Amino acid sequence: MSDPRSAQTAPATFNRRKFLTVTGAGVAGGSLVAMLDARQAPAQIKGTTLRILQWSHFIPAYDAWFDKFAKEWGDQNGVKVRVDHIPHLELPARMAAEFAAGAGHDIIHNGSSILTRLYYKSLLDISDIYGQIGKKYGGWIPAARSLVEVEGRQYGLPIYYILLPMLWRKDLFEQAGLQPPDTWELARLAARTLKPKGHPTGIQFSQCADANLNWRSLLFSFGGAEADPSGETILVDSKETREALRFAKAIFDEGMTPEVFSWDDASDNRFLASGVGCWIHDAISAYRTTEDTNPPVFKNTFIAMEPAGPGGKRVSVSAANVWMIWKFAKNQPAAKEFLVHLLDNDREGMVQSRGYNMPYLNDGYKKPMPVIGTDPKMQILQDFPKIVAFYGYPGPFTTPxxxxxxxxxxxxxxxRAARGQAIEDVMKWGAGEYHRIFAKHKRA
Amino acid sequence: MTPASLSGGPEPAARAAVVSVPVGATRRAWWRTHSAQRYVFGYTLLAPAALYVLLLVGAPFVFSLWLAVSDANVSDPVARFIGLENFRSAWEMETFWIAFQNSVVFLVVAAIFKSVLGTSLAFLLLQQFKGKKLIRGLVVIPFTLPIAISVLSWKWMYDSQFSVINWALSRAGLIGGYGSPDWPIWLGQPHLALAACIAVNVWRTFPFSAIVLLAGFTAVPLEVLDAAKVDGCTFMQRFRHVVVPMIFPILMIGFLFDTVFTLSDLSVVYLLTQGGPGNASKILPVLAYQVGIQAGNLGRGAAIALFLVPLLFPALFLVLRNLKRREW
Amino acid sequence: MTGVVQAVAPPRTKRQKELRRHLLVYAGLAPFVLIAVFPIYWMLITAFKQEPDLYRMDNIPFWFNLPPTLKNFEILFYQTNYGAWIVNTMTISAWVALITLLTAVPAGYALARLRLPGAENIGITIFLTYLVPAIILFLPLSRVIATLGLQDSWWALVVVYPTFTVPFCTWLMMGFFKTVPMEMEEAARVDGCGQLGALVRVVLPVSLPGVLTSVIFAFTLSMQDFLYGLAFVSPGDQKPVPVGVPTELIRGDVFFWGSLMGAALLVGLPVAILYNFFLDRFIQGITGGVVK
Structure with missing residues (x-):
């Protein structure tokens, strides 16, 4: 292993770090390391403290790696680094508290709820490093910009995103003579066929993060939209939305059980891992859960491309992760240095997350990509960047x-549609909510 | 008010000199009177608590009143006064009214169950029996576990697929197997979801009700009860006319504080359902959290949360009456 | 209840009567114990189960289908700062209980006993502060905490938690003090005790159950908070248990059920035992006070 920061050199006192997965750490290769070592941090940050607030990563080994990675960077540059982890759902509360206090961490993580536009007046303009990093690594993927940009300036740095592909049971599909779920229609057919055999499907009809992501993937693949590219005009009231609602109602009636109304982000993982579900639409943590808890099912679980809508369109709404620096941060220079260093090591981050983190930088997609490029079942994930979108599509992720x-x-x-409310009533209610919320933000 | 102004004598100076002694004496006596000493003593005892809550609740509360009438949000550190606009936006929201209604239902239903269960449990624990300590210890455990974690265990027990409750019901033949139409989806059916949240609240707090009552019961001197018994009072008479009046203050306070706790606690609903499915279990604190904190509209969130206060007015009214009637 | 038994039945031996009464009480208690304890039992057994065992519903879930394991506890102690969280929780709660005791007990006494002008209004104001939901307070309080320089230290919680324990316990103590007969105190005065003397030597000992109850509640209430802890304390080694556990044992869409439940029980059970011990003291206090 050419990487000097190997797990073996970790101080023995840090018990939790013993759990660090070192497999594949060498993939990063010698050239990258050489390049990193060549990079010299400015002397001015020596002797300072850097405080980072990060989510609890879905893959615990990644956190262990990250903490060590940050500490080593700190040791090399004479910066005391402290990394705190909190659950992604609670990040907005913590952020609001730091905003109110005008003090807190230097770097703040946003996952699934991207709050750049909301807070940009209190965030540091980091257009310089955004441009610099983009240039160095072949540019950012198109969807990245809208997450961090306000009025032409960048107030955050996209770090990685998380895909929610189709996870399906090849054995069940083959036994029933079904085609792989390459379109939503085929997925529906499979659910209709397999539910009577005890293998329904499920997507969360509930208030959770995955529901926000999954139903948007379906809606956008059906040709629907939330807002126009300016982000000003609401486009949700459309023929396509109606079609998507009708489809969701049908797939619920034919292929799901009412339990989907109670699901949270973790329920479909268990649903797949228990061997019941014929397919789910979820992050690969579900795939990993199955690997750990039910090997026979895991053997037959495959990953498929985002299913196409009736018009052949595919849009995969992913969970974005963005980092930003507070304007009131005490240590802005070190924060910027660290962010650059982190993205310089993007590839290793992907390895340590077991293929969970997807890069925002075009160079990250050189095949084979780490982990997902070498695992035959996961290779398909390399084809997702073209169809990745985030909330508000095709518009930006605005405050409303x-x-x-x-x-x-x-x-x-x-x-509402799945529970049998008339599609027109649902549309009226939903569009009404969109208009009410958009109007309020305009008024303010 | 000075002694001189009260008098009209020709020799004010001399008079003052004469009178000054008794006046000084009465003043000193005023300081030495029983009630004066009591006041000084009393306010000194009261000061630490009063200052603590005034500084750490009062001042922040005034600040949040300002938030509620301003357009404060996280995108702009400077807020403007906008009057009752935030309250109007809340009223316009369908979800707000659903949350309001759910909060009331939650409060009332939970209170009924807690008082019934708590009172019965307190009575049973008053009896002398073997193994009392053990049982008492077991029963209070729900109250001692950190709510944020015990709710997660309930989440697991309510799981749509691996619910142990459903497993037991199913094996007992009361419901069908997994996937059958009568397999309850605790957190997925609108009424069940709210009921499931209420059940967790009741499970957690009825030991609390029982303990407060038990403390009250034990505070009633045995002689008083015995005297009533000798006088031929029945059990119910003794309870109604002797025990209840004596423990009334404690009872009231336990009840009120629990009401407040129940109404303003968001963790149960937030962790179980986030208010779903489709707002069926949304309550005001959860909505306020989502609008105010998660979506960053501090002003509107504060306005929604402030609606909790009118809900609590009936409770406040009861306290006031209770206080007035029980003046010593 | 005994009265009823006497009325219907011919005189029985004392033993039979006792037995019957015991059975009645046990029968009455059974549902309560079941309701209260079943979830606890379920947590206990889940804490020792292997992960795949959780997802097997074909066998009886009330017992182990795969051999029990200590792995969930290993995760707790070796992969998280659980040890530090327990220490933090206990220290925070103890401090909060102390602060509460020193402020709420005197305040409760003053409000209930001393007929102060304005006592009623002050009492109601203190009560009103309890009406203000945490969700409203936590933003302004975060500024207070930052000003005090306590951000990201568990001392922040020691400062904040009394905002709900003090009003609560003040009112609880008012209730308890009101049940103490006025004559007792007056008798003490006649015997030459000062006001403070009467409070310390007569009223407090009689109200000891109330004081202990307040301490217990302050202690437990401190463990029920989630929002403040989340907003004010983020370093891994400064968190209290209720914040640390969901923070590090829910990984997005993966729950570490066994470790979660083990973590809850490890702090909950000792407190329950402590509780029970205090309840005993409290009944002793009562009978002692009355018999004397």
Whole structure:
């Protein structure tokens, strides 16, 4: 292993770090390390403290790696680094508290709820490093920009995103003579066929993060949209939305059980891992859960491309992760240095997350990508960047969309439809909520 | 008010000199009177608590009143006064009214169950029996576990697939197997979801009710009860006319504080359902949290949370009456 | 209840009567114990189960289908700062209980006993502060905490938790003090005790159950908070248990059920035992006070 920061050199006192998965750490290769070592941090940050607030990563080994990675960077540059972890759902509360206090961490993580636009007046403009990093690594993927950009300036750095592909049971599909779920229609057919055999499907008809993501993937693949590219005009009231609602109602009636109304982000993982579900639409943590808890089912679980809508369109709404620096941060220079260093090591981050983190930088997609490029079942994930989108599509992730997401308006529309409310009534209610929220943000 | 102004004598100076002694004496006596000493003593005892809550609740509360009438949000550190606009936005929200209604239902239903269960349990624990300590210890455990974690265990027990409750019901033949139409989806059916949240609240707090009552019961001197018994009072008479009046203050306070706790606690609903499915279990604190904190509209969130206060007015009214009637 | 038995039945031996009464009480208690304890039992057994065992519903879930394991506890102690969280929780709760005791007991006494002008209004104001939901307070309080320089230290929680324990316990103590007969105190005065003397030597000993109850409640209430802890304390080694556990044992869409439940029980059970011990003291206090 050419990497000097190997797990073996970790201080023995840090018990939790013993759990660090070192497999594949060498993939990063010698050239990258050489490049890193060549990079010299400015002397001015010596002797300072850097405080980072990060989510609890879905893959615990990644956190262990990250903490060590940050500490080593600190040791090399004479910076005392402290990394705190909190659950992604609670990040907004913590952020609001630091905003109110005008003090807190230097670097703040946002996962699924991207609050750049909401807070940009209190965030540091980091357009310089955004541009610099983009240039160095072949540019950012198209969807990255809208997450961090306000009026042409960048107030955050996209770090990685998380895909929610189709996870399906090849054995069950083959036994029933079904085609792989390459379109939503085929997925529906499979659910209809397999539910009577005890293998229904499920997507959360509830108020949780996955519901926000999954139903948007379906809606956008059906040609629907939330807002226009300016982010000003609401486009949710459309023929396509109606079609998507009707489809969701049908797939619920034919292929799901009412338990989907109670699901949270973790329920479909268990649903797949228990061997019941014929397919789910979820992050690969579900795949990993199955690997750990039910090997026979795992053997037959495959990953498929985002299913195509009736018009052949595929849009995969992913969970974005963005980091930003407070304007009131005490240690802005070190924060910027560290962010650059982190993205310089993007590839290793992907390895340590077991293929969970997807890069925002084009160079990250050189095949084979780490972990997912070498695992035959996961290779398909390399083809997702072209169809990745985030909330508000095709518009940006604006503040009113932020509220729409937090109030679960879109999942509620699908829930209402599935419960049998007339499509026109659902549409009227949903569009009404969008308009009410958008109007309020304009008024303010 | 000075002694001189009260008098009209020709020799004010001399008079004052004469009178000054008794006046000084009465003043000193005023300081030495029983009630004066009591006041000084009393306010000194009261000061630490009063200052603590005034500084750490009062001042922040005034600040949040300001939030509620301003357009404060996290995107702009400077807020403007906008009057009752935030309250109007809340009223316009369908979800707000659903949450309001759910909060009331939650409160009332939970209170009924808690008082019934708590009173019965307190009575049973008053009896002398073997193994009392053990049983008492077991019964209070729900109250001692950190709520944020015990709710997660309930989440697991309510799981749509691996619910142990459903497993037991199913094996007992009361419901069908997993996937059958009568397999309850605790957190997925609108009424069940709210009921499930209420059940967790009741499970957690009825030991609390029982302990408060038990403390009250034990505070009633045995002689008083015995005297009533000798006088031929029945059990119910003794309870109604002797025990209840004596423990009334404690009872009231336990009840009120629990009401407040129940109404403003968001952790149960937030961790179990986030208010779903489709707002069926949304309560005001959860909505306020989602609008105010998660979506960053501090002003509107504060306005929604402030609606909790009118809900609590009936409780406040009861306290006031209770206080007035029990003046010593 | 005994009265009824006497009325219907011919005189029985004392033993039979006792037995019957015991059975009645046990029968009455059974449902309560079941309701209260079943979830606890379920947590206990889950804490020792292997992960795959959780997802097997074909066998009886009330017992182990795969051999029990200590792995969940290993995760707790070796992969998280659980040890530090327990210490933090206990220290925070103890400090909060102390602060509460020193402020709420005197305040409760003053409000209940001393007929102070304005006592009623002050009492109601203190009560009103309890009406203000945490969700409203936590933003302004975060500024207070930052000003005090306590951000990200568990001392922040020691400062904040009394905002709900003090009003609560003040009122609880008012209730208890009101049940103490006025004559007792007056008798003490006649015997030459000062006001403070009467409070310390007569009223407090008689109200000891109330004081202990307040301490217990302050202690437990401190463990029920989630929002403040989340907003004010983020370093891994400064968190209290209720914040640390959901923070590090729910990984997005993966729950470490066994470790979660083990973590809850490890702090909950000792407190329950402590509780029970205090309840005993409390009944002793009562009978002692009355018999004397």
């Amino acid at each position: 969309i932020q509220e729409v997401v937090n109030l679960f308006v879109l999942p509620d529309m699908f829930t």
